[in-house]
Amino acid sequence: xxxxxxxxxxxxxxxxxxxxxxxxxxxxxxxxxxxxxxxxxxxxxxxxxxxxxxxxxxxxxxxxxxxxxxxxxxxxxxxxxxxxxxxxxxxxxxxxxxxxxxxxxxxxxxxxxxxxxxxxxxxxxxxxxxxxxxxxxxxxxxxxxxxxxxxxxxxxxxxxxxxxxxxxxxxxxxxxxxxxxxxxxxxxxxxxxxxxxxxxxxxxxxxxxxxxxxxxxxxxxxxxxxxxxxxxxxxxxxxxxxxxxxxxxxxxxxxxxxxxxxxxxxxxxxxxxxxxxxxxxxxxxxxxxxxxxxxxxxxxxxxxxxxxxxxxxxxxxxxxx
Amino acid sequence: xxxxxxxxxxxxxxxxxxxxxxxxxxxxxxxxxxxxxxxxxxxxxxxxxxxxxxxxxxxxxxxxxxxxxxxxxxxxxxxxxxxxxxxxxxxxxxxxxxxxxxxxxxxxxxxxxxxxxxxxxxxxxxxxxxxxxxxxxxxxxxxxxxxxxxxxxxxxxxxxxxxxxxxxxxxxxxxxxxxxxxxxxxxxxxxxxxxxxxxxxxxxxxxxxxxxxxxxxxxxxxxxxxxxxxxxxxxxxxxxxxxxxxxxxxxxxxxxxxxxxxxxx
Numbered sequence: 001x002x003x004x005x006x007x008x009x010x011x012x013x014x015x016x017x018x019x020x021x022x023x024x025x026x027x028x029x030x031x032x033x034x035x036x037x038x039x040x041x042x043x044x045x046x047x048x049x050x051x052x053x054x055x056x057x058x059x060x061x062x063x064x065x066x067x068x069x070x071x072x073x074x075x076x077x078x079x080x081x082x083x084x085x086x087x088x089x090x091x092x093x094x095x096x097x098x099x100x101x102x103x104x105x106x107x108x109x110x111x112x113x114x115x116x117x118x119x120x121x122x123x124x125x126x127x128x129x130x131x132x133x134x135x136x137x138x139x140x141x142x143x144x145x146x147x148x149x150x151x152x153x154x155x156x157x158x159x160x161x162x163x164x165x166x167x168x169x170x171x172x173x174x175x176x177x178x179x180x181x182x183x184x185x186x187x188x189x190x191x192x193x194x195x196x197x198x199x200x201x202x203x204x205x206x207x208x209x210x211x212x213x214x215x216x217x218x219x220x221x222x223x224x225x226x227x228x229x230x231x232x233x234x235x236x237x238x239x240x241x242x243x244x245x246x247x248x249x250x251x252x253x254x255x256x257x258x259x260x261x262x263x264x265x266x267x268x269x270x271x272x273x274x275x276x277x278x279x280x281x282x283x284x285x286x287x288x289x290x291x292x293x294x295x296x297x298x299x300x301x302x303x304x305x306x307x308x309x310x311x312x313x314x315x316x317x318x319x320x321x
Numbered sequence: 322x323x324x325x326x327x328x329x330x331x332x333x334x335x336x337x338x339x340x341x342x343x344x345x346x347x348x349x350x351x352x353x354x355x356x357x358x359x360x361x362x363x364x365x366x367x368x369x370x371x372x373x374x375x376x377x378x379x380x381x382x383x384x385x386x387x388x389x390x391x392x393x394x395x396x397x398x399x400x401x402x403x404x405x406x407x408x409x410x411x412x413x414x415x416x417x418x419x420x421x422x423x424x425x426x427x428x429x430x431x432x433x434x435x436x437x438x439x440x441x442x443x444x445x446x447x448x449x450x451x452x453x454x455x456x457x458x459x460x461x462x463x464x465x466x467x468x469x470x471x472x473x474x475x476x477x478x479x480x481x482x483x484x485x486x487x488x489x490x491x492x493x494x495x496x497x498x499x500x501x502x503x504x505x506x507x508x509x510x511x512x513x514x515x516x517x518x519x520x521x522x523x524x525x526x527x528x529x530x531x532x533x534x535x536x537x538x539x540x541x542x543x544x545x546x547x548x549x550x551x552x553x554x555x556x557x558x559x560x561x562x563x564x565x566x567x568x569x570x571x572x573x574x575x576x577x578x579x580x581x582x583x584x585x586x
Contacts, residue, residue: 074425095330097427104425108417112353113346121346124339125428127331148353164422 025052027172027203028073028091028100032082035068035227042068044227045082050172050205055198057206057214060224061313066207069224070174073205074102086172098126101170103161103178111150115141115160118149119167126168138193139163140186154181162190172203179213191217215305223309225316235305242308245281249274249288251295261287273297331427339429343436351440361406362448365398369452372517373460381519382549387460389519391452392543395476397516398448400536403441403480404503408487411437412499415491415580430577438484445480449473464547471546479539482562485569486535492576510534520551535565 030048034041043065050056050073058066071077072084075091086096109118116132119141123129136142139162144152149160158181165173175194179187194217198204208214214221215235223231223238231238244265251274258276259267261284266277278284281300288295303311331339351358373390381389414420423433453473456462464472487503494502511517513527514536520528531537538558544550545558 076421076425094427094429097425098330100425102422102425104418104422106418106422108414108419110346110350110419112350117346117349121342122426124335124342125426127335161422168426 026050027052028084028086028205030069030072030079030082030084033069033072033079033084034081035065035072035077036080041227043072046224046227046229048073048222048229050203052171052203053198053201054219055194055204055206055217057208057218057221058224059208059211059214059221059309063226064224065227066224067176068227070176070205070207074100074174098168099171101165101168101173103165103173103175105176105180106161109149109157109161112148114146114148115152115163116145118160119145119163122164122167128169129167130169135163135166138166140189155183155186158182159186159190166193170202172205173197174205176207177209178206179208179210187213211304211306211309221305223312225313226320230316231312238312239302239305239308242303242311243279244303245278246301246303247274247276247278247281247284247288247298248301249295249298251288251292253288253292253295257291258284258288336429339432340435343432344439347436347440348443351444357406358444358447361402361444362398362451364401365394365448366451366455368397368517369394369455369460373456377460381521382544382551384547384549385462386519387456388462388464388547389544389549391456391460391462392472392476392547392549393516393519393540395449395452395472396479396536396540396543397511398452399445399476399479400483400511400516400539401507402444402448403483404487404490404507405500406444406487407437407441407484408489408491408503409499411488411491412494416495424580434488438481441484441487442477442480446473446477449476468547472543475539475543475546479543479562482535482539482566482569485566485573489569489572489576492573492579510536513537514540516540532561535562538562538565 026049028050030046032045032047033043034045035043046065046069048058048069058069060066068077072079073086073091075084075086075093075097084091086093087099089096091097113121119132119135123132123135130138136145139159141156141159141163144156144160147156149157152160158178162175162178165175173194178194179190182190191213194204194206198219206214206217218235221231221233221235221238222229231241233241250272253274255267255269255274258264258274263279263283264276265279268275274288276284276288285298285300288298369390373387373394376386379386424430450473453462453469457464490503490506491499513523514520514531514534515523516536520531520537520540523531538561541550541553542555542558542562545555
């Protein structure tokens with residue numbers, strides 16, 4: 001999977017068949033969807049849309065309802081109340097399923113079947129499958145076609161499951177933790193395939209534990225907590241929800257001096273670098289320039305998506321408590 | 322929300338190919354790990370050797386013991402293949418992500434089940450042929466060709482109702498407990514139905530209970546082909562097996578639907 005020759009233009013021209021103005025057409029949606037398992041509410045009246053041409057990342061801590069939400073969108077999980085729609089239909093409808101691809105954490109894949117046989121089995125379910133060569137290329141399976149599934153490494157097995165998800169040439173692709181166990185290089189090329197699919201007008205729904213993955217890939221992020229949506233927006237919008245900036249600079253200003261400035265939450269010195277944690281950057285920057293006109297190497301960093309998600313989830317937990 | 326005006330559908334040829342691929346893959350899986358088939362075939366063969374050939378000089382139901390037991394141990398083997406090759410494998414697979422992946426695809430569920438039934442029938446055929454071979458050589462069984470063929474046909478078709486039974490159990494009990502529970506059902510059921518010891522030699526209370534169990538009816542149908550049936554019209558026995566099959570299938574369909582709501586996550 002070092003050179004990637006697969007491009008979305010290799011995909012059969014389904015765009016003509018199903019014209020999808022990017023970012024507009026809703027491919028899948030939940031409306032007030034609730035799922036209860038006994039007394040546990042896994043998903044609580046969730047509204048969620050997946051649009052053509054977007055890469056949507058569904059994030060949240062374990063038990064937030066990510067997997068249940070995807071289960072309802074793909075028809076694996078029945079809603080307790082509310083509705084789930086895939087291409088405007090019941091997600092269990094065969095026609096709707098023919099246009100969707102799903103990658104799950106799958107146990108029990110027959111270990112005594114070869115990679116090519118597994119792909120053949122799934123390609124057969126779809127009226128217009130992706131050519132075998134395109135699947136092998138996109139999933140990075142070249143050279144593994146004749147290996148038994150049980151002989152593959154964990155990362156290689158993930159790639160087979162990704163290939164299976166692509167086998168029907170899906171208009172919408174659901175990928176649950178796709179890059180767990182993949183090395184950096186393979187992860188990057190899988191990202192490229194996901195981005196290409198979205199660029200080609202397909203919808204991609206991604207759940208992941210790697211927030212830098214969501215940050216790098218997602219057009220839109222939905223953050224779930226206890227089955228509810230607590231934030232939604234582009235990665236930049238999500239990060240902007242969390243106040244606070246980190247300012248660092250090489251300066252003669254001391255930590256104790258800076259600590260008295262407005263809106264400075266923490267102040268420390270590391271070598272000749274001053275580090276400030278502030279609510280908003282501008283007032284502290286003005287004071288810094290006044291106090292030390294010779295200040296050098298000033299950087300202002302917004303919180304990472306990681307920090308933003310952690311803060312938002314912690315707030316949601318505190319609000320619930 | 323746009324609705325889909327033209328959903329591509331599978332052509333008849335594509336449909337057929339799914340059924341063929343599923344069946345071929347079932348066979349490949351078995352051939353690549355043949356130990357299951359070996360043990361399923363070995364058990365009835367061993368029992369036939371131990372019980373049938375030990376009492377080879379005796380007679381039951383008006384025919385020689387080795388002939389009689391060709392029918393009853395044939396039924397025993399076929400039932401085992403269907404219950405375990407089918408029921409246990411479904412029970413194991415339904416809890417796994419692979420089955421979820423298949424369920425979420427547009428796979429016709431019938432293709433999956435048809436392949437499993439075909440496999441159970443194939444293993445059942447192997448068992449019956451092994452017993453016939455053994456019986457007609459060391460067992461000294463001499464049967465007219467027509468009787469032998471109808472015996473084989475009845476036994477092999479007997480895999481169908483017990484596949485349905487295996488399926489029902491596969492969906493009723495959990496993956497881990499399925500093998501144990503099926504053994505607890507299979508072995509006493511086989512004994513009471515007269516598959517081990519000719520039913521006429523069993524206590525009358527056991528004989529009275531037997532007609533309530535599906536293996537009894539398969540055994541009587543099989544024995545009927547060689548003129549050793551205890552009585553009762555083949556129509557009655559066939560009807561009973563059909564009734565059991567319908568009931569088991571209803572349970573299985575209910576179980577398959579129940580999984581829609583809960584297996585994920």
